[in-house]
Amino acid sequence: xxxxxxxxxxxxxxxxxxxxxxxxxxxxxxxxxxxxxxxxxxxxxxxxxxxxxxxxxxxxxxxxxxxxxxxxxxxxxxxxxxxxxxxxxxxxxxxxxxxxxxxxxxxxxxxxxxxxxxxxxxxxxxxxxxxxxxxxxxxxxxxxxxxxxxxxxxxxxxxxxxxxxxxxxxxxxxxxxxxxxxxxxxxxxxxxxxxxxxxxxxxxxxxxxxxxxxxxxxxxxxx
Numbered sequence: 001x002x003x004x005x006x007x008x009x010x011x012x013x014x015x016x017x018x019x020x021x022x023x024x025x026x027x028x029x030x031x032x033x034x035x036x037x038x039x040x041x042x043x044x045x046x047x048x049x050x051x052x053x054x055x056x057x058x059x060x061x062x063x064x065x066x067x068x069x070x071x072x073x074x075x076x077x078x079x080x081x082x083x084x085x086x087x088x089x090x091x092x093x094x095x096x097x098x099x100x101x102x103x104x105x106x107x108x109x110x111x112x113x114x115x116x117x118x119x120x121x122x123x124x125x126x127x128x129x130x131x132x133x134x135x136x137x138x139x140x141x142x143x144x145x146x147x148x149x150x151x152x153x154x155x156x157x158x159x160x161x162x163x164x165x166x167x168x169x170x171x172x173x174x175x176x177x178x179x180x181x182x183x184x185x186x187x188x189x190x191x192x193x194x195x196x197x198x199x200x201x202x203x204x205x206x207x208x209x210x211x212x213x214x215x216x217x218x219x220x221x222x223x
């Protein structure tokens with residue numbers, strides 16, 4: 001069997017081909033991973049196979065949680081690592097709650113990416129000890145919070161928050177999520193209360209760009 005067939009399939013989804021090829025090159029030296037640059041939405045051969053996805057930057061047009069959900073429907077054992085510019089602890093924690101298993105800064109890719117892939121493939125999170133402690137505490141608080149008083153955004157509120165940070169209007173968010181504007185306003189009101197801010201302008205925005213693979217994913221329907 002050729003060496004190219006050895007290792008865990010590790011799909012690289014990048015905002016541009018140059019960035020993707022660099023990530024593939026970094027992982028090519030690690031025997032555990034079999035890096036594949038995604039220009040088409042990958043199709044699973046065996047649903048039971050371990051798979052790792054490297055997502056470079058905030059490039060998805062759909063809410064990130066929805067993209068993760070749809071990929072998981074295709075790859076039930078999929079693991080996800082975000083590669084991006086430095087982010088505050090709160091943002092990394094949000095990514096973990098969305099379904100990511102690790103975060104690697106651009107400047108640390110050469111040093112840490114292969115180790116991150118190994119860690120998440122083995123079922124561990126790739127985050128700092130401080131963030132791991134925060135994650136455990138937040139998970140415990142959410143589990144023991146009184147009914148009707150969640151301390152963290154719900155999955156739908158997380159989707160709305162992500163689109164707000166991308167500076168979409170309520171009408172645009174309603175179209176993306178296929179809900180009414182009044183429903184968006186309701187979720188936004190809850191988000192503002194949970195973050196203890198007075199307006200959507202106080203929710204830090206993030207920028208995203210298009211990617212062909214995610215355009216395909218947005219058309220993928222799962223049960």
